[in-house]
Amino acid sequence: QSILTQPPSASGTPGQRVTISCSGSSSNIGKNTVYWYQQLAGAAPKLLIYSVNQRPSGVPDRFSGSKSGTSASLAISGLQSEDEAAYFCAAWDDSPNGPGYVFGPGTTVTVL
Amino acid sequence: QVQLVQSGAEVKKPGASVKVSCKTSGYTFSDFYIHWLRQAPGQGLEWMGWINPNSGGRHFPQKFQGRVTMTRDTSVSTVYMELGRLRSDDTAIYFCARELFSGSIDAALYSWGQGTMVTVSS
Numbered sequence: 001q002s003i004l005t006q007p008p009s010a011s012g013t014p015g016q017r018v019t020i021s022c023s024g025s026s027s028n029i030g031k032n033t034v035y036w037y038q039q040l041a042g043a044a045p046k047l048l049i050y051s052v053n054q055r056p057s058g059v060p061d062r063f064s065g066s067k068s069g070t071s072a073s074l075a076i077s078g079l080q081s082e083d084e085a086a087y088f089c090a091a092w093d094d095s096p097n098g099p100g101y102v103f104g105p106g107t108t109v110t111v112l
Numbered sequence: 113q114v115q116l117v118q119s120g121a122e123v124k125k126p127g128a129s130v131k132v133s134c135k136t137s138g139y140t141f142s143d144f145y146i147h148w149l150r151q152a153p154g155q156g157l158e159w160m161g162w163i164n165p166n167s168g169g170r171h172f173p174q175k176f177q178g179r180v181t182m183t184r185d186t187s188v189s190t191v192y193m194e195l196g197r198l199r200s201d202d203t204a205i206y207f208c209a210r211e212l213f214s215g216s217i218d219a220a221l222y223s224w225g226q227g228t229m230v231t232v233s234s
Contacts, residue, residue, distance in 0.1 A: 002156065035220060037157075044207055044227055045157065050220035056212060088157055092219065100173040101147070101159040101219045 003028060004089055004104035011110040012079045020107045022072045022089030028102060034072040035090040036065055038083075039106075045088065049074065076109070084111045114138040116146075116208055116225035123231045124198050131194040132228045134208030141189040142166040143214040147221055148182065148193045150204040158204075162217055163191055198232045205229050 005023045012018040024030065036049040047056055049065035052072065062083075064075045072091075076083055089104040119133040134146065148160040161172035163182040170182045181194040191208060206228045209221035 033218075037221075044209075044224035045221070046224075047212065047220060047222045050212060050218070056220075056222055090157075090219070097174040098171075103157040103159070105156045 002105045003093055003102045004091065006087075006089060006104040006107045008105070009108045009110065011112055012076075013112045014079055014081065016079045017075060017077045018079055018083075018109060019076075020074045020087050020089075020109070022074070022104050024070050024072070024091060024093075026070060027095060028070075028091040028093040029067065029072055030070040031094065032092040034065065034067050036063075036074045037088045037090065039086045039088065041085070048087075079109075079111055081111050084109060114210065114223045116210060116223055118206075118208060118225040118228045121229040121231070123233065126199055126232055126234055128198050128232075129194055129196040130198060130230050131192055132206050132208075132230070133190055133192050134225050135188065135190045136210070137189060139210075140214075141186060145211045145215075145217045146184075146191045147209050147211070147219060148180075148206065149209060149221075150206045151227075152201070152204040155204075159219070160193070160206075162219075164217075165191060195230075198230075200232050203230065203232045 033051045037045040038048050039045045052067045053065040062078050086106045088106045093102045115137045117135045147162045163170040165184045184191045208225040210223040212220035212222035
């Protein structure tokens with residue numbers, strides 16, 4: 001059972017905007033930054049967003065991140081067929097057992 | 113360019129140990145922390161800890177303490193992750209990943225190895 005929660009699936013047609021939510025708590029998203037990863041089938045994950053809303057070089061500006069309180073969101077605007085993938089949110093969690101880097105269960109995006 | 117190349121697939125029996133290597137190139141090895149993560153078949157990602165290639169310092173979540181060892185060999189720019197007392201639920205793809213920024217342990221994991229499948233079966 002993941003500490004961060006995400007919807008299992010999301011979908012849209014090409015060109016649409018799709019938003020994926022990630023819900024946490026005061027020990028993780030509420031006090032720490034958020035990361036988003038994209039994982040294509042059979043591949044290693046790819047960093048899409050760090051520090052809530054920063055994109056590494058090479059990531060299209062169609063991908064954007066935001067955070068409010070203990071929740072975060074990833075938006076994909078102008079959805080493209082190559083965006084069909086699993087998307088994971090992540091954050092540091094300040095648990096009593098020591099800090100840990102935790103992930104959401106992932107959201108599979110389907111391009112209709 | 114930055115590359116992380118991991119060792120090949122392993123099949124182990126319950127109770128055994130497995131050691132996975134992650135050979136890096138294309139950057140200054142000692143400048144960037146390396147993390148290890150795993151992904152069970154059809155499941156999400158699980159973080160296993162980090163190692164500082166410069167000092168050898170490391171940190172693991174409580175779940176893996178006592179069972180995981182992370183080491184590095186600076187002469188060949190390679191980090192290693194060894195997991196002991198294997199169980200069937202350790203069956204997963206194991207990834208190494210490098211931080212985006214030097215000297216940082218933010219866990220902005222920008223460069224990844226290709227993954228190593230470890231199967232634990234009697």
